[in-house]
Amino acid sequence: MFEPFAALVAFTPLVIYLFVLAICRVSGRTLVWSGAADTGAVLLAISGLVIVGPIELFFPKATAYLLGAWVWLPLLFLYFLFGCLWIINSRTSIVVYGRTSEQLFPAVLKAAQSIDNTATGDPQTLQFHLPKAGVHLRLDAAPMHDCVKLIAFEPLLTAAFWSTLSVHLRHEVAEVAAPRPRRGWAALGLAILITAWLVEYVSNEPQLLVDGFREWLVR
Known part of the structure; x- marks a missing residue:
């Protein structure tokens, strides 16, 4: 299981992404944007999972000893550059939801x-x-x-x-x-379930949440 703070970091961006798209689709609205913006939104949605996954796995402890909490700036900037490279090399398009x-x-x-x-x-x-x-x-x-x-x-x-x-x-x-029946109900239900689990899990262990936050900042 994730620790409370790690769970909060991992799933908050994903839940926000699911809620935005699900509400747009369920309400009958449309979302028209570029393929680059769509890819960027997906990268933001999974950024929390990347932080508690690959970045945590290959965390540069020696650099963190020197920079402290500031070590997260170059790490997040590296992820940003990776996202830019992905977007630049992706095919130009227009994406429509709804x-x-x-x-x-x-x-x-x-x-x-x-x-x-x-x-x-x-x-x-x-x-x-x-x-x-x-x-x-x-x-x-x-x-x-x-x-x-x-x-x-x-x-x-x-x-x-x-x-x-x-x-x-x-x-x-x-x-x-808008299409009939409306789409997006499954994504909305998933977002609600993750949010409910996250709130219950974090609220039951407030001290672990605080301790986890300190551990992530002080390495």
């Missing part, structure tokens, strides 16, 4: 036509062609799943293109009705 690919298809087509009025789409393959812009897009998602990724076949599209497409897509998605 709508299925079938619901999202007309909105993406309208957003594409706002950029290129000759844009066309194929509902069978969920692909789009923007002839004037020289761009081919496709929706990548499991059937009836409400997390959809919009990616391009061309690897080197400009940031301005993705930004413009994202703005138009947010406008069009706002007009799309």
Whole structure:
């Protein structure tokens, strides 16, 4: 079992991430952001688990003896650099939560036509062609799943293109009705269970929580 403070560090970011996405999906709202932001959110969500796992396992005790609690700054900065490297090397995309690919298809087509009025789409393959812009897009998602990724076949599209497409897509998605039944209940239930367990576990051992905090700061 985790010690109380380690459990708090490990699961708090994950619970926040689950609550945000679950409430967004259950309430019928949409969340449209870049693939980089989505990857960054996932890295933040698992940051607590990384801290009590790999970082704790390979903790530089000799450096901690010299720097004290300040040793956490270079360690967290190293994780930040790792996240930046992952994001830079990941494929550029737009991620939409709260709508299925079938619901999202007309909105993406309208957003594409706002950029290129000759844009066309194929509902069978969920692909789009923007002839004037020289761009081919496709929706990548499991059937009836409400997390959809919009990616391009061309690897080197400009940031301005993705930004413009994202703005138009947010406008069009706002007009799309929420899926029935709503998704996100499982994630919401999991977040509530983890929160309830965490509160009970930590509140039953307040002294261990304080001692654990001191041990993490003073090495």
